[in-house]
Amino acid sequence: MDGTQTTPRTGELPRARRRTSALTIPEQIANRVAAAILNGEYRDGERLREQELAETCGVSRGPVREALRALERYGLAILLPRRGAYAVGLSxxxxxxxxxxxxxxxxxxxxxxxxxxxxxxxxxxxxxxxxxxxxxxxxxxxxxxxxxxxxxxxxxxxxxxxxxxxxxxxxxxxxxxxxxxxxxxxxxxxxxxxxxxxxxxxxxxxxxxxxxxxxxxxxxxxxxxxxxxxxxxxxxxxxxxxxxxxxxxxxxxxxxxx
Amino acid sequence: MDGTQTTPRTGELPRARRRTSALTIPEQIANRVAAAILNGEYRDGERLREQELAETCGVSRGPVREALRALERYGLAILLPRRGAYAVGLSxxxxxxxxxxxxxxxxxxxxxxxxxxxxxxxxxxxxxxxxxxxxxxxxxxxxxxxxxxxxxxxxxxxxxxxxxxxxxxxxxxxxxxxxxxxxxxxxxxxxxxxxxxxxxxxxxxxxxxxxxxxxxxxxxxxxxxxxxxxxxxxxxxxxxxxxxxxxxxxxxxxxxxx
DNA sequence: TCAATGTCGATTGTCGACAATCGTCAAGCT
DNA sequence: AGCTTGACGATTGTCGACAATCGACATTGA
Missing domain, CATH: 1.20.120.530 (GntR ligand-binding domain-like)
Known part of the structure; x- marks a missing residue:
């Protein structure tokens, strides 16, 4: 039992601090694409290419991938393994x-x-x-x-x-x-x-x-x-x-x- | 209007085929970690390190990251930006x-x-x-x-x-x-x-x-x-x-x- | 003694390149 | 003609390395 532990011990979960306005890059991308879908810039079923989105947003494909998973959660995209993401146009x-x-x-x-x-x-x-x-x-x-x-x-x-x-x-x-x-x-x-x-x-x-x-x-x-x-x-x-x-x-x- | 288009046109969404048993690697990892959490191998609030999981599963950190996002969806992990993932022990x-x-x-x-x-x-x-x-x-x-x-x-x-x-x-x-x-x-x-x-x-x-x-x-x-x-x-x-x-x-x- | 600040190690975030896979198309066969 | 088979191109999946950030500790000053 060591009281002065150097690494955070298991069991206590650190408090999440209020994020003032610094959204993470994947969140920014997700918001951007979501807005585009909701505005009707993407038609229903239209494909969302990782490379393409990465270039328009000026980042690599990693954050874009994460953003697409988030969009899937929101019901704004459908992800098919090894086949890509498709926009879900909401009426x-x-x-x-x-x-x-x-x-x-x-x-x-x-x-x-x-x-x-x-x-x-x-x-x-x-x-x-x-x-x-x-x-x-x-x-x-x-x-x-x-x-x-x-x-x-x-x-x-x-x-x-x-x-x-x-x-x-x-x-x-x-x-x-x-x-x-x-x-x-x-x-x-x-x-x-x-x-x-x-x-x-x-x-x-x-x-x-x-x-x-x-x-x-x-x-x-x-x-x-x-x-x-x-x-x-x-x-x-x-x-x-x-x-x-x-x-x-x-x-x-x-x-x-x- | 070109009828013989080489790339799939926007608007038609391909049918998802039934995945027999070939789960993607991130899914496999998510299932594995989820089972560990549900079995009580991870205590509530215990940290889930990307590197560590990657090594035990024999893959790089990329798929592990994706698996952690999935666990967050299932309510089995909490992700804090730039601070890592924590297991949620379910009673x-x-x-x-x-x-x-x-x-x-x-x-x-x-x-x-x-x-x-x-x-x-x-x-x-x-x-x-x-x-x-x-x-x-x-x-x-x-x-x-x-x-x-x-x-x-x-x-x-x-x-x-x-x-x-x-x-x-x-x-x-x-x-x-x-x-x-x-x-x-x-x-x-x-x-x-x-x-x-x-x-x-x-x-x-x-x-x-x-x-x-x-x-x-x-x-x-x-x-x-x-x-x-x-x-x-x-x-x-x-x-x-x-x-x-x-x-x-x-x-x-x-x-x-x- | 206590608070503020600087530095360090550990961990996550991002990147570019390579490998694997899928859909498409063309050629060949029945 | 219709179907199967093979190869190609495009796209996603994965990897290892580097950069950015956070928490903890040590140091300094009052």
């Missing part, structure tokens, strides 16, 4: 559905949280702290939109964490890493670039906080769901514009809680 | 929960399918074909357990495909690729090595088929759920033995449909 309604599913899940989490007195109190306390951080970032330049977004995310995580349903929490948090929603989430900083939008978002979260304090489960559910619907509509509108399509109003429905 | 109850979640979802799918007349008829027809394949493989040597397992999987997929709930289908099929369940599924061939076990499984599927023909939703649900519970119990028992633990009987409950 706007599939993307809309990803938001709708999340809106439904998050709404349920908010409602369940509002029902549980002690859990709601804990969540509110943590949310206040996170929102204070976000508030302090309102006037920062557009480059720091990412920091604001992280604060908002931390606020939302408080709801999921305390809602009392482990599988809902896991589904909601996993989506950030795994599915299409994760990519959408990463594109949100573009959404938070102006102080106006930040204030708008904070107003929503203030209302959600109030609903939780008042233990108003229906208001909490509706507000959180509508906030996600709002993001959905902005994303769909901008994607439709990029693709040169007409945004389908049917996709932007606020379906009732049926 | 037996977490693994049990993965099976239970799948049992619940699959049960719902079976019940919903039994309710829909036309869909059930289509599913039954496809299942008969798949089960015929499985039946023909009963007496094959243990090395071909994988083929038998694929036939069984195809049978189950018929239920998910026609159950009428897209999100349930997606959740059930995604699990095979993404979560822990995928690893468990890959370990099932060990389970199908003897003709006895194969016959046992086919008996279950025969009963499920009969329940669907009779449109008996409760029987279909219960049978499919119990089949997954059976697999769960075998996996848990063998894992407990490998880890030198006592299998907790509480984990092997057949919870009622509440």
């Amino acid at each position: 706007l309604d599939v993307i809309a559905e990803a938001f709708n599913a999340r809106a439904a899940l998050a709404g349920i989490a908010a409602r369940q949280l509002a029902r549980r007195e002690a859990a709601a109190a804990r969540a509110v306390a943590e949310m206040e702290a996170a929102l204070a951080v976000a508030t302090s970032l309102i006037e920062r330049p557009a480059e720091e939109a990412h920091a604001f977004q992280l604060a908002i995310r931390d606020t939302a995580l408080c709801i999921y964490r305390h809602c009392g349903a482990g599988h809902i929490e896991r589904a909601l948090t996993d989506q950030v890493d795994r599915s299409i929603w994760g990519l959408m989430w990463r594109s949100q900083p573009l959404d938070f670039q102006t102080p106006e939008r930040r204030r708008e978002s904070l107003a929503f979260w203030g209302a959600i906080l109030a609903a939780l304090r008042a233990r108003d489960e229906h208001a909490a559910e509706r507000l959180l769901r509508d906030d996600i619907f709002n993001t959905r509509d902005r994303v769909l509108a901008s994607l439709a514009a990029l693709r040169g399509e007409q945004p389908d109003p049917a996709l932007m429905m606020r379906e009732p809680a049926g | 037996l109850d977490v693994i049990a929960e993965a099976f239970n979640a799948r049992a619940a979802l699959a049960g719902i799918a079976a019940r919903q399918l039994a309710r829909r007349e036309a869909a059930a008829a289509r599913a039954v027809a496809e299942m008969e074909a798949a089960l015929a394949v499985a039946t023909s493989l009963i007496e094959r040597p243990a090395e071909e357990a994988h083929a038998f397992q694929l036939a069984i999987r195809d049978t189950a997929l018929c239920i998910y495909r026609h159950c009428g709930a897209g999100h349930i289908e997606r959740a059930l099929t995604d699990q095979v690729d993404r979560s822990i369940w995928g690893l468990m599924w890959r370990s099932q061939p060990l389970d199908f090595q003897t003709p006895e076990r194969r016959r046992e499984s086919l008996a279950f599927w025969g009963a499920i088929l009969a329940a669907l023909r009779a449109r008996d939703e409760h029987a279909a649900e219960r049978l499919l759920r119990d089949d997954i519970f059976n697999t769960r119990d075998r996996v848990l028992a063998s894992l407990a033995a490998l880890r030198g633990e006592q299998p907790d009987p509480a984990l092997m409950m057949r919870e009622p449909a509440g």
Whole structure:
């Protein structure tokens, strides 16, 4: 038993530090290609050549390979062993559905949280702290939109964490890493670039906080769901514009809680 | 417009052929390390060094890197950029929960399918074909357990495909690729090595088929759920033995449909 | 004594080159 | 003509080496 160990001992996992804005190169490439796919620059089933992507991005094939595996996780590419990667063109309604599913899940989490007195109190306390951080970032330049977004995310995580349903929490948090929603989430900083939008978002979260304090489960559910619907509509509108399509109003429905 | 194009044109995605047993090297490594983690050879939070794994597996670090990303997908490792990979030790109850979640979802799918007349008829027809394949493989040597397992999987997929709930289908099929369940599924061939076990499984599927023909939703649900519970119990028992633990009987409950 | 800073070893990230594999096409055979 | 077989080109898979980065320790200064 040696107390002064030189190498990190097994069993304790180091804390992951907040990555300010330094995404790894594979992440940058993945985001870039993902954006191209979502914008419609790649058609459905179109091939993604490693060499080609490496040259356009100015790196070797190694990081590109890793980026392609990430795209496969997001459902934006299909990888066939020894045969290459193919783009998966997502229609706007599939993307809309990803938001709708999340809106439904998050709404349920908010409602369940509002029902549980002690859990709601804990969540509110943590949310206040996170929102204070976000508030302090309102006037920062557009480059720091990412920091604001992280604060908002931390606020939302408080709801999921305390809602009392482990599988809902896991589904909601996993989506950030795994599915299409994760990519959408990463594109949100573009959404938070102006102080106006930040204030708008904070107003929503203030209302959600109030609903939780008042233990108003229906208001909490509706507000959180509508906030996600709002993001959905902005994303769909901008994607439709990029693709040169007409945004389908049917996709932007606020379906009732049926 | 040139009809005789030499390179595959964009838009058409080639069919993925069934990979008989030739797993790629990264897959082999991932399976190997995954087994080691599940067996308890790696403790929770223990570090996974690329160089070290490369040497034990007799390959370079490239494939090992890819295998580690796969393990991250399965939830068996945590990757910290520039800091390495750490094993995630899964307790037996977490693994049990993965099976239970799948049992619940699959049960719902079976019940919903039994309710829909036309869909059930289509599913039954496809299942008969798949089960015929499985039946023909009963007496094959243990090395071909994988083929038998694929036939069984195809049978189950018929239920998910026609159950009428897209999100349930997606959740059930995604699990095979993404979560822990995928690893468990890959370990099932060990389970199908003897003709006895194969016959046992086919008996279950025969009963499920009969329940669907009779449109008996409760029987279909219960049978499919119990089949997954059976697999769960075998996996848990063998894992407990490998880890030198006592299998907790509480984990092997057949919870009622509440 | 304690905090800040510089240096070092270990490990991951990236690169370019080579090997293996797949799809395609052409020639040859039945 | 239709099918099989062989070789070619293109692309992915793998390798070994180098560069960049991180954590830990030693040193310095207050």
